[in-house]
Amino acid sequence: MxxxxxxxxxxxxxxxxxxxxxxxxxxxxxRITWTEVLHHLPHALFHIDSGFFFTLKELATRPGHTIREYLEGRRKPHFSPFLMLVLLGGLTTILFVHFHLPTIFASIRLDQLEQEHSTIAHKYFALRMLVFVTVCSLGDSLFFRRQDYTFPEMFVANTFIFCGVSAIQLLSIPVMVMAKQSTAHMAISMGIIGLVMVYLVWSRVQFFNLNSGMYLLRIILAVLLYLAAVIAIGHFIIRPLFAVSTNLHS
Known part of the structure; x- marks a missing residue:
């Protein structure tokens, strides 16, 4: 044989x-070569590979189409949306703490929070993004229920969208650092919020493949409602929650 x-x-x-x-x-x-080492080292250190950068590029250039194709089954070239959100959120936290930047929606100083309780500070962006994703998924399931997507599918879709939002926030950090001591800081923050809103609308127009003016207006109103809900949750729930948690651990 x-x-x-x-x-x-x-x-x-x-x-x-x-x-x-x-x-x-x-x-x-x-035999192990430098090519193999350079291929595996970034993955070992950051759990990322070419799929991470491919997905990031797709979310930057055609977010809605990419998400719809992912839900329809084209998943092999893509990075996990949940792991990507954790990685981007962790990097954002590190940079916000390092440069002493206040968060945009809840005005929390992560550098001060880290001095009192580092674990809570490092979980801030993960908790905030989880709240954002949940709010938007519930809203999309309600306002766009005729699109025949389940809530888990909407949750994955919004996780991808907020990976794109996290990338916008990361790219805005140099501008925020340069403007944090100037009178333009508030204008910069409002500009970033406006850019995030445009991305939220654009990604949904592509994702739902809705081109009529009526649906565009519905998407804009839905995004404005989500933003208002997120800001309210940030100020009245997340911020007090982190303040209480810090006091409990101090």
Whole structure:
């Protein structure tokens, strides 16, 4: 009996394919080179690969179409939306703390919060984004229920959208740092909010594939309502919650 032309270097099994049918290891295990090290090192350090940057590019250039295609099954080239949101949120937190920037919607100084309780500070953006995603998903399920998307699908869609929002916030940090001591700080913050609103509307127009003026008006009104709800939650729930949590741990 032919035992196969390749012997697995992991378990010793003989096979004739690209992967060992006993343990699953790849057949082409060559000597480690710098190419392989440079491929695996970013993934080991940041859990990212080319899919991260591909997804980020797609969310920047065609967010709604990308999300719709993902829900329809084109998922292999994409990075996990949940892991991407955690990574972007974590990086945003680090930079906001380092540059002593107040958050836009709830006016929380993360650098001061970190001095009192670092764990709470590092969870701020994750909690805030979770609230945003939930509010928008509930709203989309209500206002656009005829689009026949389930709530879990809307939750994934909004997770992708807020990955794009997080990227906008990251890119705005240099401008916020330069303007934080000037009278233009409020204008810069309002400009960032306006840019986020445009992105929220644009991504939904593409995602729902609605081009009529009536649906565009509905999307704009829905986004304004979501923004108002998010600002209210930030000021009246999240901010007091973090203040109470800090006092409990101080």
């Amino acid at each position: 032919d035992k196969g032309s390749i012997q697995c270097k992991n378990c010793g099994h003989h096979f004739d394919s690209n992967f060992c049918n006993q343990c699953g290891q790849k057949a082409d295990t060559y």
